[in-house]
Amino acid sequence: MEGQLDHHPTPLGNWLEDLFAKLFYQPDDEICKKAMKEEMSPQLKVCINGQHVPREGFDQVITEARRTYNISVQNSRELLASPDATDKGIGSVAHIQTFTLEDKKTGNQRKQTSLTISVIAFSDGGKQLIELVEIVLDH
Template identity: 25%
Template sequence: MAASQNDEKSDLFNWVTEVWKKVLFQPDDEIAVNTFQKYFAKDIVIKINHDHVPREAYYGYITSTRAAYDLTLIYGKEVKVWESPNGGGSLVYDGALNYTDKKTGEEQTGHVIMVLDIRKDDNGEMRIVQTTEVVTRSEGSVKAFEG
């Protein structure tokens, strides 16, 4: 079991960070789509603020956000982690990002605390099987997910 008390990041945190970088922060839409399809379980349970969000609605929100904004990771922190001896585990992730509107150049910041559950599937691939997110945005045109 990995500890979260020092500056060293767990393997699980590094894996989640890499998945999110590919889904949100790099410019190639094909990489983003393929990463989402590969690492977000088909039966994933998603909650954003107090709403249950179906996987396809979450996917649509991600793709529409990518289309409208350039996204930059400001920071990502590992708050707490439990790593399963069989791979996967649970992670509390604290992150902030910058949204820049591709048309107007307007900038905003977003903040998220996520509690993620990750499991290895029958093929040994890690998958995000559940995420609960508390999301806020600075003032402006970017809105939190509205299902």
């Protein structure tokens, strides 16, 4: 397949997709809060569309999105992962996801696509997201 990457999901990519599902796509707020506490570093560095967001601000972004929308993933694909992602389960991984936001009050829907590059490391006794760079666009 000329011009396309032949990349298969890694255990790290699967871990990250599971984290995204806990944060955004499943309806239980307690599962989300637990994932935020245990699987996101307190020193998490976030940049969304070129704007740095402090950890507390990112927590608010997640909470507000969950309060306002029903979010459902339409497509998710791991694009690339660092070599350590396979052997050690830590490193960097890039994903592209398309999802639908349905406003809980109005029922209006819109689609977004998000490209993320995430860094995962062992921290506080477990695997944690320590850096996230995201480009997100409305369709």
